Amino acid sequence: MRRMSYVIAAVLALSLSGCSYLFYPKADHYLTQAKGTTGVQTIENLTTMLEASAKAALDPTTYQAAMDDLHNQVHALDQSFCGVTEQQAKTVTYAKAVTLKQELWAVFKRLWKQRHDQGMRVAHLDLFAKRLQELRETVRLL
Numbered sequence: 375m376r377r378m379s380y381v382i383a384a385v386l387a388l389s390l391s392g393c394s395y396l397f398y399p400k401a402d403h404y405l406t407q408a409k410g411t412t413g414v415q416t417i418e419n420l421t422t423m424l425e426a427s428a429k430a431a432l433d434p435t436t437y438q439a440a441m442d443d444l445h446n447q448v449h450a451l452d453q454s455f456c457g458v459t460e461q462q463a464k465t466v467t468y469a470k471a472v473t474l475k476q477e478l479w480a481v482f483k484r485l486w487k488q489r490h491d492q493g494m495r496v497a498h499l500d501l502f503a504k505r506l507q508e509l510r511e512t513v514r515l516l
Contacts, residue, residue: 401449408450413457414516417471420451421510428499428506434492441489448482451475458516467515474509481505 408419424447430440455475462468481502488494 400446401453404443404447404450405453408454413454413459414462414513416457417451417454417513418510420447420454421506421513423447424451424506425503428503431489431499432496437489437495441486444482445486448478451478462516465516467512471509471512471516474505474512478502478505478509 404420404423405416408416408423410416410419424444427440427444427447431437431444433440452475455472458468481498485495485498485502488498
């Protein structure tokens with residue numbers, strides 16, 4: 375019983391940590407692909423990737439692959455925030471970027487639930503693209 379408690383504690387620690395790829399290993403692939411010389415540059419590169427996937431998800435015939443990419447890239451974006459410097463993380467601009475990232479997550483969750491409905495998907499992708507642009511502009515100020 376004690377051993378089982380340790381296993382459960384370890385799994386919870388890994389899954390709840392902000393910089394883990396336990397459940398989304400493709401996120402690591404996208405994060406590596408977007409890797410810049412700084413954490414901020416990595417975030418900017420990921421916003422470009424996310425933008426391309428969001429545009430591809432508009433196509434009614436091939437949207438599912440783009441949505442899968444978008445899903446993994448959103449997880450990579452979440453992880454990329456671990457790459458900013460401690461000094462950057464203490465700024466108001468970073469706090470705004472975190473808020474925008476959380477808004478992106480909220481929009482993405484609704485998008486994911488409605489992904490098979492073309493009209494809803496387009497509406498949510500439009501909002502996602504707007505928030506993504508705002509995030510990009512904010513991150514550039516870091």
